Amino acid sequence: MAQMAVKVFGHRFRNPVIPAAGPNVGTGDQIARAARGGAGGLLAKTISVRAAEVPRPDMYRYSSGALLNTELWSELAPEDWFEREYAIASAAAREHGLPLIASLGYSADDLRALGPKVQAKGIDLIEFSIHYLDPRQLADTARALRESVSIPIIAKLSPHYGDLGEAARILDPYVDGFACINSFGPTLAIDLERAEPVLGSKFGYGWISGPPLKPLAVRSVFEVARVSDKPIIGVGGISRGEDLIEFFMAGASLVGVCTAALLKGQSVYGRIAQEASNWLDKHGYRDIREVQGLYLKKYGQGQRVVTQTEECPRVDAERCTGCTLCERVCFYDAITAPPKGVARVEADSCFQCGLCVSVCSFGVLAFQPRDQVTRLTIQ
Numbered sequence: 045m046a047q048m049a050v051k052v053f054g055h056r057f058r059n060p061v062i063p064a065a066g067p068n069v070g071t072g073d074q075i076a077r078a079a080r081g082g083a084g085g086l087l088a089k090t091i092s093v094r095a096a097e098v099p100r101p102d103m104y105r106y107s108s109g110a111l112l113n114t115e116l117w118s119e120l121a122p123e124d125w126f127e128r129e130y131a132i133a134s135a136a137a138r139e140h141g142l143p144l145i146a147s148l149g150y151s152a153d154d155l156r157a158l159g160p161k162v163q164a165k166g167i168d169l170i171e172f173s174i175h176y177l178d179p180r181q182l183a184d185t186a187r188a189l190r191e192s193v194s195i196p197i198i199a200k201l202s203p204h205y206g207d208l209g210e211a212a213r214i215l216d217p218y219v220d221g222f223a224c225i226n227s228f229g230p231t232l233a234i235d236l237e238r239a240e241p242v243l244g245s246k247f248g249y250g251w252i253s254g255p256p257l258k259p260l261a262v263r264s265v266f267e268v269a270r271v272s273d274k275p276i277i278g279v280g281g282i283s284r285g286e287d288l289i290e291f292f293m294a295g296a297s298l299v300g301v302c303t304a305a306l307l308k309g310q311s312v313y314g315r316i317a318q319e320a321s322n323w324l325d326k327h328g329y330r331d332i333r334e335v336q337g338l339y340l341k342k343y344g345q346g347q348r349v350v351t352q353t354e355e356c357p358r359v360d361a362e363r364c365t366g367c368t369l370c371e372r373v374c375f376y377d378a379i380t381a382p383p384k385g386v387a388r389v390e391a392d393s394c395f396q397c398g399l400c401v402s403v404c405s406f407g408v409l410a411f412q413p414r415d416q417v418t419r420l421t422i423q
């Protein structure tokens with residue numbers, strides 16, 4: 045079985061899957077459940093200098109695995125955390141031998157007030173969120189926390205900033221690592237029957253999370269990894285072992301899970317770690333660290349852009365089921381796929397767009413690996 049334990053920020057995580065901030069870690073008891081659910085390390089919901097007044101309803105299942113939410117930060121007062129919740133979370137962390145991360149927001153003054161109190165509670169690391177900051181406040185805010193505590197600090201980046209590579213460059217001198225990304229928005233969904241908002245915020249706006257966020261999150265991890273060697277917690281749409289592998293290949297050192305835990309329960313962390321371990325076994329890797337940065341190393345400087353190739357997808361005639369889906373999605377009329385027969389690709393008409401390859405759920409259509417394609421016209 046592939047080795048899944050990792051040492052990050054100077055701490056041992058029994059596997060790289062930790063909770064990301066949300067109601068899944070909204071109390072000490074929930075954090076203890078995440079530990080029992082197999083999380084490799086622990087994280088507590090974001091707190092600020094006062095309790096959040098959260099509009100209700102604040103969560104809506106948008107598609108099978110996605111959520112819209114209008115949560116802010118913890119609805120518990122910071123005193124509740126300092127008097128009770130962190131103690132419960134710390135006890136769970138000790139019992140399972142896991143590092144514990146506190147999450148703080150938002151201004152420089154908030155972080156100066158909260159950081160030393162968190163450190164005094166014996167918490168191992170602090171994540172701070174830039175979600176409500178103006179980009180011009182990034183450096184001062186990070187510096188304020190850096191100067192207030194001696195434990196490692198992690199900047200959690202939000203995708204509405206745009207260029208997260210640039211944000212990482214600004215924050216890098218002050219932080220020990222990054223978490224990418226927070227939920228994205230604002231977005232809007234409407235209850236059609238009642239022409240009403242599905243969420244309780246002023247205009248019904250909410251922030252999207254779960255699988256639709258994943259490609260944006262993977263790209264963000266990659267962007268940040270291109271400008272900083274510091275550890276990155278990849279967050280956004282992770283629900284399966286293969287998602288973990290993808291984030292690691294982009295440059296992540298840990299991954300965080302929120303939406304999948306909310307929709308599937310707290311055992312999701314251990315399941316994702318187990319699935320990733322199975323994937324590694326199947327692909328001949330012995331340690332999760334072997335896949336870390338694989339994509340980053342190969343494509344950190346980009347790839348040769350191919351605007352025309354003479355290769356077109358090949359059909360594995362033995363395995364073609366004759367489902368005809370490839371013909372239906374071919375808008376270049378290059379595929380003939382008789383029902384229950386074998387698909388055929390007409391090379392002269394094929395645009396090499398790739399859609400047929402990606403929709404074939406049987407893996408019957410395949411491009412040649414890029415490095416084996418010999419006849420290329422490069423622009």
Ligand SMILES: Cc1cc2nc3c(=O)[nH]c(=O)nc-3n(C[C@H](O)[C@H](O)[C@H](O)COP(=O)(O)O)c2cc1C
Pocket residue numbers: 064065066067089090103111113115116117118147173200225226227252253254255257279280281282300301302303304
């Ligand atoms: C209901 C809900 C509440 C959240 N609360 C916080 C929070 O307090 N602090 C924070 O940094 N991120 C918060 N997030 C963002 C998540 O931690 C995570 O970054 C984002 O949802 C993407 O990961 P996911 O697709 O696994 O949910 C929240 C997300 C959801 C869905």
